[in-house]
Amino acid sequence: MTIKTSTGLRNYVMASGSLKAALDGYVLNIYAGTEPATADAALGAATLLTTVSVGGTGTGVTFASAAADGVLQKNASEAWSGTIVAGGESLPAVFYRLQAPDDTGLASTMARRVQGGVGPSRDLKISSTTLVVGNEQPIDSYYLSWPYMPGV
Incomplete structure (x- = not known):
């Protein structure tokens, strides 16, 4: 699986500010269901399993x-967690979105989002x-790395 970034996030980083500035204050939502094809796409019928925040406080x-070396890590002084509100064998965790707390999950090319797979080797x-x-x-651990992007 590959991390997907939204058009809004890419545009923000390219012209307005840092990746850190773009994502600080966001929450990490974990979902069951079909992962959207892009981070711009709507969540569809995905089910929210938990919202991860600092200490589960929101x-x-x-x-x-x-x-360091093109890698931005979670703030080591923060404990990231969330209370599971849905789950079980019939609703396995499939993907996550790092998104603004008020992001409704509708299709958007303006919202700043990071999306990826969830699991032991995802x-x-x-x-x-x-x-x-x-x-x-x-x-316990979360990081984003920036790929080398040659000019064309």
Whole structure:
């Protein structure tokens, strides 16, 4: 699986500000269902399993104050977690979106989003895709790397 970035995020980083500035204060939502083809696409019938924030409080997450070797990591001083509101064998975690807290999930080329797969060997590594309602889902490690993009 490949991390997908929205048009709005790419445009923001290219002309307006840093990746950190674009994503600080966002939440990481984990979903069951079919992953949208792009981060611009609507969520469709996907089911929200949990919203990950700082300590599960609803406060948006932040990233480290500096990147190293093209990698921006989660702020090490923050514990990212969320209470699971839906899940079980019939609703496995499939994908996530790092998005603004007020993002409605509708199709948008303006919203700044990062989207990727969820699982033991996917973009967002969690030990099991079977989440138990009422449990906390911690995210101990999260980072974004910037690829080398040659001119044409």
